């Protein structure tokens with residue numbers, strides 16, 4: 001029913017976390033971003049930002065032509081609304097989930113992403129940039145830890161807000177963070193890690209690739225993109 005354009009990275013894992021929790025049948029279409037497959041015209045037609053994940057729903061609720069969605073937050077919302085799962089139906093509960101979902105896609109994801117870039121991938125070790133993003137990641141971990149002090153999950157029952165955040169906490173050591181400094185976050189992290197659907201989601205990822213995406217060959221293509229990268233295709 002769902003085609004999932006995917007590579008096993010934090011943003012990709014968000015969607016397999018959701019799909020493995022549900023009975024929605026899906027097919028993974030690997031997009032090897034280390035080999036430039038995100039620039040294929042057929043992929044850009046559904047994901048014009050040349051980023052995965054993206055989905056195509058061949059049986060949308062209102063029937064008719066297939067529906068494609070890019071951006072992990074939009075995909076999680078689409079799937080939650082369609083399946084009526086992992087998103088509260090009432091106004092207040094829904095706001096709780098969506099504000100934390102947007103917090104992840106606009107805050108934790110981009111800041112931790114820049115942390116990865118400057119701490120691990122940048123050819124020069126720029127102290128200012130590393131400190132900026134390690135500190136900002138640390139602040140965001142603190143925000144999440146505080147939020148989880150008096151609740152099991154981020155926004156009521158396990159939801160798409162948790163699924164968006166969890167994969168970005170998995171590489172906490174590489175982000176220069178110590179989960180022992182964040183006891184509520186650590187308890188939440190361990191509880192999601194042990195969910196059978198989480199185990200299956202990460203196994204699906206390992207079936208696709210266990211090799212590093214950023215290599216000497218892929219580095220230039222991943223980190224040297226300009227408007228020309230899209231114009232060429």
Ligand SMILES: N[C@@H](CCC(=O)N[C@@H](CS)C(=O)NCC(=O)O)C(=O)O
Nearest residue numbers: 009011033038051052053071072073
């Ligand atoms: N805001 C996007 C970010 C997606 C994203 O950055 N995906 C990365 C992998 S985690 C990607 O596809 N990179 C390909 C590239 O840099 O060309 C989302 O949340 O879906």
